Amino acid sequence: MDESKKSGESARPAAWSPPEPSALRVGFIGAGRLARALSLALQAAGVPVVRVASRSAASARALAESLPDCRPGDPADVARDCDLVFLTSPDALIAGIARAVPWRPGQAVAHCSGATPVAALRPAAEAGALIGGFHPMQAFGADPGAALASLPGCTVAIEAEPPLDALLHALARRLGCVGLNLPPGARVRYHASGGYASQHVHALLAEAVRLWQSWGATERQALDALLPLLRGTVESLARSGVAAGMPGPVSRGDAGTVRLHRQALQAVDPEMRDLYDRLCRRGVALARQAGRLDAAAAEGVERVLDAPPGP
Ligand SMILES: NC(=O)c1ccc[n+]([C@@H]2O[C@H](COP(=O)([O-])OP(=O)(O)OC[C@H]3O[C@@H](n4cnc5c(N)ncnc54)[C@H](OP(=O)(O)O)[C@@H]3O)[C@@H](O)[C@H]2O)c1
Secondary structure, eight states, X not given: OOHHHHTXXXXXXXXXXXXXXXXXXXXXXXXXXXXXXXXXXXXXXXXXXXXXXXXXXXXXXXXXXXXXXXXXXXXXXXXXXXXXXEEOSOGGXXXXXXXXXXXXXXXXXXXXXXXXXXXXXHHHHHTTOEEEEEEEOSOOOSOHHHHHHTSTTOEEEEEEOTTHHHHHHHHHHHTTOXXXXXXXXXXXXXXXXXXXXXXXXXXXXXXXXXXXXXXXOOHHHHHHHHHHHHHHHHHHHHHHHHHHTXXXXXXXXXXXXXXXXXXXXXXXXXXHHHHHXXXXXXXXXXXXXXXXXXXXXXXXXXXXXXXXXXX
């Protein structure tokens, strides 16, 4: 399909000058974890949030009551009364909601999904609204206070045409976030990258917790011991980057310790050992890149990784 049609450009809306952020009437459709954090943060930054709708009236009411001049309603109320509407439903519902709501010229609609194309909002563009994407690269949990505190400093991927792009960047700045324009076609890879800094960290620590549990320790005991290490690792990453500061036996070329690890992990679970092997191979490449391993030391570790994991 023609790229311009995919992004909704063919139905280019009439010129519209969005109000200043402090005069903007913002609404949300979907009153979940992200909407709670974003609406409270916008309101605190002087951007009025005036309408909220959700699947359940109770969620919409609860969010509206936490904001000073906000009323719950249905999605059509939000579209009618707002200059900028954030679609903050689950990703799979964005296109359906965009089709069902009566949008109009003189307003903008942005979804907050990292992987969904902005073209999912095409029905809004066809009705004359500006459309865009506004995805904060952060994990927002159920605790609104913690979610709010985690917003400043995070990157927000913004995808929109003028004048909506400038407005969304201005909102990101007001929230203390860093607006990012992604090159065309990079959106899904950008979103997948976030998994490595969030979801996959959980998956990796789950492996570590299983090891502690193999000698009878609890998850709490494991995390109490491992989280200081993780915090130190995050500090080191921020200071030195991904390759230079990498710790551990692979970066030291300590093939003997890698052999012992493989034997121990194989006894707990061969799949755990297999994941360890794959991560070690990536570690060898990183340590080579950082000049921490010469070719002979790298080969020594790789020979151990190629060998059967037995004693
Ligand atoms: N949470 C994060 O860390 C995060 C980070 C970045 C981006 N995002 C994006 O933000 C969006 C929302 O994610 P979330 O984590 O906030 O999800 P969530 O906590 O599950 O909230 C989704 C909300 O949408 C409402 N909803 C469900 N079906 C609906 C419908 N048909 N019409 C209107 N509202 C409906 C839900 O309804 P009820 O409560 O009324 O039942 C719920 O309040 C997604 O696009 C996600 O990719 C999330």
